[in-house]
Amino acid sequence: MNERVPVLSVKDLSVEFRTRSGVVKALENVSFHVNRGEMIGIVGESGSGKSVSALTAMGILDEAGRVTQGSINLGGLDVLNASERYLQEMRGRDVSMIFQSPRTALNPIRTVGKQIGDVLRRHGSATRQTVRAQAIKSLMSVRIPDPERRHDAYPFELSGGMCQRIMIAMALSCQPELLIADEPTTGLDVTTQAAIMDLIKELAKERNMATVLITHDLGMAADYCDRIVVMHAGHVIEQAPTEELFLKPRHPYTAKLMKATPHGEGSLDDIESIAGGLPDLRSEHLPPCRFSARCERHEDMCDMPALIADEVSPGHMVTCRRPL
Amino acid sequence: MNGSTKIRIIAGRLMQALPSVFGIIVVTFLLTRALPGDPAVYFAGPAADEKSIQQVRESLGLDKSLPEQFLIYLGDLVQGDLGVSVSTGFPVAEELWRRLPASLELTLLALIFSISVAIPLGIAAATRPNTWVDQVCRLIVTAGVSLPVFFTGLFMVYIFYYILGVAPSPLGRLDIIYLSPPPVTNFYTIDALIAGDFELFFAALAQLALPAITLGTFTLAPLARMTRGAMLQVLSSDFIRTARASGLRRSTVLYTYAFRNALLPILTTLGMVFSFMLGSNVLVEKVFAWPGIGSFAIEALIVSDYVAVQGFVLAMAILYVLLNLTIDILYTLIDPRVGLDS
Numbered sequence A: 001m002n003e004r005v006p007v008l009s010v011k012d013l014s015v016e017f018r019t020r021s022g023v024v025k026a027l028e029n030v031s032f033h034v035n036r037g038e039m040i041g042i043v044g045e046s047g048s049g050k051s052v053s054a055l056t057a058m059g060i061l062d063e064a065g066r067v068t069q070g071s072i073n074l075g076g077l078d079v080l081n082a083s084e085r086y087l088q089e090m091r092g093r094d095v096s097m098i099f100q101s102p103r104t105a106l107n108p109i110r111t112v113g114k115q116i117g118d119v120l121r122r123h124g125s126a127t128r129q130t131v132r133a134q135a136i137k138s139l140m141s142v143r144i145p146d147p148e149r150r151h152d153a154y155p156f157e158l159s160g161g162m163c164q165r166i167m168i169a170m171a172l173s174c175q176p177e178l179l180i181a182d183e184p185t186t187g188l189d190v191t192t193q194a195a196i197m198d199l200i201k202e203l204a205k206e207r208n209m210a211t212v213l214i215t216h217d218l219g220m221a222a223d224y225c226d227r228i229v230v231m232h233a234g235h236v237i238e239q240a241p242t243e244e245l246f247l248k249p250r251h252p253y254t255a256k257l258m259k260a261t262p263h264g265e266g267s268l269d270d271i272e273s274i275a276g277g278l279p280d281l282r283s284e285h286l287p288p289c290r291f292s293a294r295c296e297r298h299e300d301m302c303d304m305p306a307l308i309a310d311e312v313s314p315g316h317m318v319t320c321r322r323p324l
Numbered sequence B: 001m002n003g004s005t006k007i008r009i010i011a012g013r014l015m016q017a018l019p020s021v022f023g024i025i026v027v028t029f030l031l032t033r034a035l036p037g038d039p040a041v042y043f044a045g046p047a048a049d050e051k052s053i054q055q056v057r058e059s060l061g062l063d064k065s066l067p068e069q070f071l072i073y074l075g076d077l078v079q080g081d082l083g084v085s086v087s088t089g090f091p092v093a094e095e096l097w098r099r100l101p102a103s104l105e106l107t108l109l110a111l112i113f114s115i116s117v118a119i120p121l122g123i124a125a126a127t128r129p130n131t132w133v134d135q136v137c138r139l140i141v142t143a144g145v146s147l148p149v150f151f152t153g154l155f156m157v158y159i160f161y162y163i164l165g166v167a168p169s170p171l172g173r174l175d176i177i178y179l180s181p182p183p184v185t186n187f188y189t190i191d192a193l194i195a196g197d198f199e200l201f202f203a204a205l206a207q208l209a210l211p212a213i214t215l216g217t218f219t220l221a222p223l224a225r226m227t228r229g230a231m232l233q234v235l236s237s238d239f240i241r242t243a244r245a246s247g248l249r250r251s252t253v254l255y256t257y258a259f260r261n262a263l264l265p266i267l268t269t270l271g272m273v274f275s276f277m278l279g280s281n282v283l284v285e286k287v288f289a290w291p292g293i294g295s296f297a298i299e300a301l302i303v304s305d306y307v308a309v310q311g312f313v314l315a316m317a318i319l320y321v322l323l324n325l326t327i328d329i330l331y332t333l334i335d336p337r338v339g340l341d342s
């Protein structure tokens, strides 16, 4: 099997939101890809555009959002130009997504088994007669004890960790080629976090599935991902194989992140040592490098337009005029 | 949750309704005593002297103390006796029972009208915010709130009966050329259908149309607004995003996922709307000479027939309690979480 086939590849993607208080330039020139059987991590502070990237790739961007440029290729499909009907069929079958706070991510007044069944029925993997058995099989595959009984439970009757297992069962029920996990362990306790991540990793390996893990937690990204994409204020500022990124970060922002969490431990939320916050993405004149206001290495040349990503070593891209 | 716990929860709700029924009995009793005008004076007639007024007072039991009157009243109630209307001479219970189907038929039809317009409108507005559907929804909401019921009623009569002549004369449940159908439910439309008389069915429906639309119109607003709001809120919730991310069909997302959840706040509003309707019934029945319990109450009120008024208020209050009970039960059936967190 060819490991180098990208399942998802995003190129030069820019997304804006029209809001009452102005146009939010949420993404600009975002490029990344994920290969079959690979797990990549997207890390960045809150508001850096991780979720927007994922939702755009799924074709379920909010109504207010507009893609202004770029392309998204998902298993050969041109997502941005595909019809809604086609995209609907693709979602849940070829690409699935799980979210944070799994308890609210499930329909509160429908049994979890039925919700899995809805997905199975939608994508033609089950008939009315077989749907229950197949839903139970999905529950078994994520190692939910007593799946027969859990099939008929409502989300409020289950713990957060259990609900996330249900979400995973639902997402993987139709054997997708790509799973996007948007902060799948936020809000769960530490032991459950590890259990959920181990489960995702294991299932991904078993199925040779590509996985995008969106997280605040550098340590988690280091533990589970083959490559890491670092985002800041709607830009991808650096991406590299995990080890290389931790050993030789080239972007000042990444370097600061690494210094703040020396052994790849802890979450980006705890980082206070990086001065300033994200720039206001609604402002008319955002600098080419959106990190410049917070950067100690900032010089006049940084404010020249047309900042592009450099491949500093194979598979290691940096978007900086003065990399380390 | 299984069936038997649901039945237990519903039985519990029934028990909880009992204290409110007792409270209502006390309040109606006291309220009617507080009405202006001395019924004894009224019914003794203008020529009566002190002595005959006293006689009437005694025959009505008004000379006894309040607690005594209350106990007698309670004893009668237990036997289903609401007293005798002093103005018509008939037992109040009988009178209400005879008129209730007319009011219920009208109110239910109004409710059906209101639901079948407001809910689709609210859903359409929520799924296409800021389009023309949404504007129409807003217009109706504003109009519905600002037009008083009697105005809508008279306006409709003026347009559809007087100007256009498409509606029958607004005088009661059936045009005088028809005989009422053999009574089964005492809902004329249903009884006509049971009798297989379609002409009669349409005649009864024609009489119902204007008052039902009048009554329904002012409840369109709260219902459409709540549907729109609840749908908008549900549509932006996490589980809808999950449903969309799973590729579920738009119709599944909209109805099986979103609408069923939105139904919970809509049901609450429906209960409110229904009780508004029970109240406005009085006015609408007056405008359309509808022989329901509302017009009965107005007539009784005008002549200080407090026995009848008391019976009416009690009947309405019990209807109201039953209504809330029904809503509670529906809630329990829709939402698996009900009863467990309380």
Ligand SMILES: Nc1ncnc2c1ncn2[C@@H]1O[C@H](COP(=O)(O)OP(=O)(O)OP(=O)(O)O)[C@@H](O)[C@H]1O
Residues within 6 Å of the ligand: A017, A018, A019, A024, A026, A044, A045, A046, A047, A048, A049, A050, A051, A052, A053, A062, A064, A216, A281
């Ligand atoms: N529906 C929307 N309307 C307007 N702006 C939006 C919308 N969704 C996202 N944004 C904006 O886009 C930017 C990126 O948001 P995004 O949700 O992708 O961040 P994130 O990296 O996922 O953050 P977090 O870690 O908090 O989930 C933010 O500035 C946010 O305010």
Ligand SMILES: [Mg+2]
Residues within 6 Å of the ligand: A050, A051, A052, A182
């Ligand atoms: Mg996010």
